[in-house]
Amino acid sequence: ERIEPVAIDFHERENRKLHHTDEFERKGVIARRGQVIKVTVTLDKPVRAQTDRLKLQFATGDKPQESKGTLLRINIGEKLEHDKWTAMQEVDSDGTRLTFFIQPAADAIVGEYSMFIETWFKTDEGKMKHHRHKCQEKVIILFNPWCPEDAVYMPDTRERNEYLMNDTGRIFVGQKKQIHARPWYFGQFDSVVLDAALYLLKRSYLGEQAHCNPTLVSRALSAMANSNDGDGGVLEGNWSGNYTGGRSPTQWNGSVAMLEQYMTSKRTVKFAQCWVFSGLITTLCRAIGIPSRSVTNFDSAHDTDFSMTIDQHVDMDGRPIKNMDDSVWNFHVWNEVWFRRPDLPSGNDGWQAIDATPQEASDKMMRCGPASLVAIKSGNVFLGYDAKFIFAEVNGDRVTWMVDEFDDMVPLGMSPSSVGCRISTKAIGSNDREDITHLYKHPEGSEAERDAVKRASTHSSRQNRLSSMYQLNxxxxxxxxxxxxxxxxxxxxxxxxxxxxxxxxxxxxxxxxxxxxxxxxxxxxxxxxxxxxxxxxxxxxxxxxxxxxxxxxxxxxxxxxxxxxxxxxxxxxxxxxxxxxxxxxVDKPDLDVSVQSDTLKVNRETKVKVRFLNPIDVTLTSIELTLDGPGLQRDIKVPIHRSIQPLQELVEEIPFTPKFPGKREIMVSLRSKQLSGLHGSVAVEIRE
Missing domain, CATH: 2.60.40.10 (Immunoglobulins)
Known part of the structure; x- marks a missing residue:
């Protein structure tokens, strides 16, 4: 006589707390690989030890197959192991309640799984038969930075709290002499985010069996964050200044609003620039368990021909010649992700650079990285992925060419220290700027730095011409x-x-x-x-x-x-x-943001006050405020139907209703026709 499950308890609260997934707003079982999941099954009759057997199955992907590693049949054993899926069980005294301790492999595929319980029993004729019961509850498996056997293992608690668990942060913009901290709501625990991250992985070019590998997963996400490959990516880049049909990139305060729009329509969201792409990648990586941070490079080079030099062109009067230059961006924001690199020589583990901003194709797709920071710093640009391009961004030599009267290009000089400076990320535990330039390059002008440049230049597309440039003095x-x-x-x-x-x-x-x-x-x-x-x-x-x-x-x-x-x-x-x-x-001042009380109530309307004094000697018009933040109504926009004269103050009160409890940060941005990218924030506590 067969036995059947009549109730299944996934111990959701207990498991989520132990797996550090209790902050996710999304309901259900969210666990991390390499760590035990507790599940209790109640059967309709006691298990007979001599004749009955139970097995567990986990399946992921559209066509689960054991040969692909997307269908797993787990025998109940006596011990748990990290290198494969294993399970143990405890049976209560009457034999009807079984508690399973299931441990996904530390390199398990990341994604959503269906769970099945197979009950094997002996018929009256003495034959073994089985019944397969599908659990209604799905199980989501994430990367696990707490697990030493996981490739994304991050041993430092403070680093994990910052690069995985912090849902707000700062992205640095401006230029090297005027660095501005832009508040950003990553919102990786928001209800829409985890579903969006898993949807993007499923929609990407990457097969499910590769979803176990953080190197390949982060590379795929860098492609899916932009829409340039016709793959239905999240964001469309726009640097034209004309944002008709979408939103100016400066109006985004966080990643959640754009992901909500994307998941509702399943259509690309308009528009983004580099810090928006980076904020999105930080959100997606943290959501699935890969430690990540946004990183800003000031005087960031864009080497269009992989020559390892940054070419600037002027006419005989010194006027810049458009459409010929490798550009040098005042700033460029990309991401770093943390994991081991078994595909590279020893010593290249740790922080890896990835970039979702569409600049140059990598293997025919708009994606970049991951590239080991160790490889970039040493000039080993032949190591994958895209270390050559990122090296040029931070350490390329700028060469100035003059186009003479015969249209010949004459090298005027080379500047070995004009790109890649004050590389910045948010400090751990504060909103201060941390300078991490030393992770990308040796001290400027040092023998080690020049050796790295020369080592990298051996892989230049213009290697023969470079040798003469380095002798230019x-x-x-x-x-x-x-x-x-x-x-x-x-x-x-x-x-x-x-x-x-x-x-x-x-x-x-x-x-x-x-x-x-x-x-x-x-x-x-x-x-x-x-x-x-x-x-x-x-x-x-x-x-x-x-x-x-x-x-x-x-x-x-x-x-x-x-x-x-x-x-x-x-x-x-x-x-x-x-x-x-x-x-x-323009050195843009922060907005002064305050609330009526530091302690707010869920579902009780309150107001945030925004103050701003126009510092520039120009009248500001077409002004709009945008409010966002965790636990709040989404993305409130407030048009201001008046102009602000020079040295005139704007004071505006915006009503909003908190939706979720906890310590939160309210973020406000201001955009006008003449000036944008103005921000401010205030920390609040929201109570039930």
């Missing part, structure tokens, strides 16, 4: 230094200093061009051009200054509010040429 007897400052009101002062090192007079022809610029380094509208001649006496130091007032240029800028200034100085007597480029970005 033109003779010069005038030192130049170009710099500038942007005032809080938007006025800019440029400074060019020329220092003669010779006992002869020198005549210097100077040309300078100011252009509107996207943060990606792409030039927009030319704002001004200036030429002059500087006469230097022997050994003389001279400095020239120029000023541009905000009101003369601000309305011509993109919402990035960035100006690029190019300067060329030619010494008539020697032919020495100096070129440089500086970018200037």
């Amino acid at each position: 033109e003779q010069h007897d005038v030192d130049f230094e170009f710099d500038g400052d942007m005032q809080p009101n938007g006025d800019i002062t440029f400074k060019l200093r020329a220092s003669s090192k010779t006992d002869e007079a020198r005549t210097v022809d100077v040309s300078m061009y100011a252009t509107a610029m996207y943060y990606t380094g792409v030039c927009g509208q030319e704002l001004s051009n200036t030429t002059m001649c500087i006469e230097l006496c022997p050994g003389e130091d001279r400095q020239k200054e120029w000023t541009r007032e905000a009101k003369t240029y601000f309305n011509l800028l993109d919402e990035d509010a960035t100006i690029g200034v190019y300067v060329m100085a030619k010494v008539q007597e020697t032919g020495q040429v100096f070129t440089d480029r500086e970018s200037f970005w």
Whole structure:
């Protein structure tokens, strides 16, 4: 007579607490691989030890197969092991309640499983038959940074709390002299996020059997975060300044709102730029159990031809030539993920760089990484994946070329230290900036750093030409230094200093061009051009200054509010040429955000107050505030139907209703036609 399960208790609360998954809003069994899951089964009659047997099955994917590792038949044993799925059982005194202790392998496939209970019994004729019972409850298995046998194991508790469990953070933007911390709501425990992450993995090019491998999973997610491959990815990138039909990237405060929109429509969400892609990747990786963080590289190079150099082109007057350059972004945000790399030589475990922003194809798809930071730092760019591209972003040498009257390109000089600086991520346990440049490169100009560059250059697409560039060391007897400052009101002062090192007079022809610029380094509208001649006496130091007032240029800028200034100085007597480029970005003040009380109640409306003083000497129009944060109503938008004059204050109260309890952070952003990317936040406690 067969036996059948009549009740199954997954001990959801107990298991989720032990597996560190109790913060997920999604209901159901969410467990981590390599760790015991407790399940109690009540049978309709006692188990007969001599004749009855129970087996467990777990199945994942569309067509589960034992040969693919997507169908697992688990015999009940006497001990648990990490290298395969195992289970033990306890039987109560009357034989009808069995408690199973199931341990998924530490390298189990990550995803959603169906669980089956097979009951084997002996018929009256003495034959063995079985009944297969499918459990209604699904079991989700995640990566496990707490398990030493898991490839994503992260031993430090503080690091796990930050890079896996923290659902808010900071993403750094701006430029190297004006770094701004942008609050971001990762929201990896939100009800929609885990389903979205598993859906994207299922929709990706990666077969289910590869979902056990964090290297391949993170690479697939870097492709699915963007939509460039026609694969139905989450976000569409847009750097045009025209965001009709979607949302400006500066209006996103977090990842949850975009994933809700994506999962509702199953259509790509518009629009994103690098920090949005990075925020999304941090969310997705943390949700499935891969430690992750957003990382910002300032003066970040984009090497379009894998030459390992960053090529800038100017005409004979020093004016930048559009559509020829490798761009140098004021900042670029990507991600790091933490796991072991058994596919690489020993020593390359730990942080790996991945990038979801669509820049260059990798194996015919818009994805990047994971690349070992150890490999990048040492110049071992032949190690997969895409270490060559990321190396150039942080440590490529910038070469300036002049197109002469015969359309020949003449190398003017090489700057070995002008890209990749102040590489930043959020510090553990605070909202401060942590500088991690040392993880990507040796000290600038050191022998180890130059050796890494030369080692990497052996894999350049222009290897033969590079050898002559590294010997480029033109003779010069005038030192130049170009710099500038942007005032809080938007006025800019440029400074060019020329220092003669010779006992002869020198005549210097100077040309300078100011252009509107996207943060990606792409030039927009030319704002001004200036030429002059500087006469230097022997050994003389001279400095020239120029000023541009905000009101003369601000309305011509993109919402990035960035100006690029190019300067060329030619010494008539020697032919020495100096070129440089500086970018200037408005130092955007934080919004002042407060609430009526630090302690709020679930489902009770309250108000958040936003204050902002317009610092620039330009009137702000078409203003919109956006509010977001964990435990809140989603993504509240508030249009402001008035302009803000220079030095005028905006004060606005926004009603909202908290939905979930806990310590939370309310985030507010402000966008206007003239200025965007303004943010503020306030920490609150929401009680039942």
